[in-house]
Amino acid sequence: MKRIIFFNDTGFPYAALAAAIRSGALPAHRPPKPNELEQVLALTGLGRGDASVYNLGQSERDESCLALWSRGNGDMVGRIIKSFLAIMHIDNYELVHIKCRNNLLATVGVFIAGIPGLRNVGLPLVHRHVVNIYRELNQK
Amino acid sequence: MKIIYHCFGGTHSSVTAAAYHLGMLPPECGLQDEDLLAIPFFDTRDSFDHGNITLMGKDGKGNDIYFVGQRGYPQILENITYGLAREFNIPPLQYKLVNVMHKVNLSMRLGGFMSRRFKWIYPGRPLVTRGTMRAFTNIINLVRRVKAGERR
Numbered sequence: 630m631k632r633i634i635f636f637n638d639t640g641f642p643y644a645a646l647a648a649a650i651r652s653g654a655l656p657a658h659r660p661p662k663p664n665e666l667e668q669v670l671a672l673t674g675l676g677r678g679d680a681s682v683y684n685l686g687q688s689e690r691d692e693s694c695l696a697l698w699s700r701g702n703g704d705m706v707g708r709i710i711k712s713f714l715a716i717m718h719i720d721n722y723e724l725v726h727i728k729c730r731n732n733l734l735a736t737v738g739v740f741i742a743g744i745p746g747l748r749n750v751g752l753p754l755v756h757r758h759v760v761n762i763y764r765e766l767n768q769k
Numbered sequence: 770m771k772i773i774y775h776c777f778g779g780t781h782s783s784v785t786a787a788a789y790h791l792g793m794l795p796p797e798c799g800l801q802d803e804d805l806l807a808i809p810f811f812d813t814r815d816s817f818d819h820g821n822i823t824l825m826g827k828d829g830k831g832n833d834i835y836f837v838g839q840r841g842y843p844q845i846l847e848n849i850t851y852g853l854a855r856e857f858n859i860p861p862l863q864y865k866l867v868n869v870m871h872k873v874n875l876s877m878r879l880g881g882f883m884s885r886r887f888k889w890i891y892p893g894r895p896l897v898t899r900g901t902m903r904a905f906t907n908i909i910n911l912v913r914r915v916k917a918g919e920r921r
Contacts, residue, residue, distance in 0.1 A: 634853075679844055679845065679848055680844075680845040680848045680849050680852075682848065682852025682853060682855070682856055683852075684856060693856065695853075695856055697848075697852065699845055702820075702842060704817070705819045705820035705839070705840060705842075705845070706845065706849065707820070708819070708821045709820040709845070709849050710849060710853065712821050712822040712823075712837070713849065713853060714853065714857070715822075716771060716822055716824070716833070716835065717771075717854075717857070719857055722857075
């Protein structure tokens, strides 16, 4: 089975969202509703990104959709993935670098959502940001 | 098994550990500056090599010995390798990550930074070489533990 590995290095889980769109966990033809987004973020979290690998399910074409993200060091992360899989003689994968950038809305939303008791205040801001960049994510 | 030594820049301590593992360095007491400088990749790698897992050689038991630089983020390297191994069904016994960064001393940090970041080869390389010689006992003790673990 082919694996698609989405990754980004902005500290926001764009890769997880792109993988969720590909796997069908998020709708492809319209922006997600807040509860749909929350279901995906409940799996992956909104953390700063420690490059943990998440499996967001399988696409219609039977591809396994993986996601990981970090804060900075995107070039190194890409090289680690490629070289590790190369030394293990694995080549049935596709690496997708998501290049969406963070903005103030996302940064503030993630910060507020991380404060205990204020998750319900921060998540709508995150949702607003995701709706804004959804078309770009959907093209990946 | 694939044994991957990793450190900050992947060019001093991890390369030294990999070289000792492969028998490319004399025992502790006979080590000279020239021995270290003769190791392939010693004090030669740059930031665009970080993350590139590079083969150093094959040891007597058939293990492939690699080294890599992780810019001081060992958890990124570990999370990616363990996560990918889980998703691609790679058995945990096929590879081992060994962090050599704990064995690095101040001379190595300072010399390595001068030599690799600022390209001040003259003061940097002798400093990092001296530091590596001072840390050599700790590095080879780590390698011996790795090799002993292999025997078990």
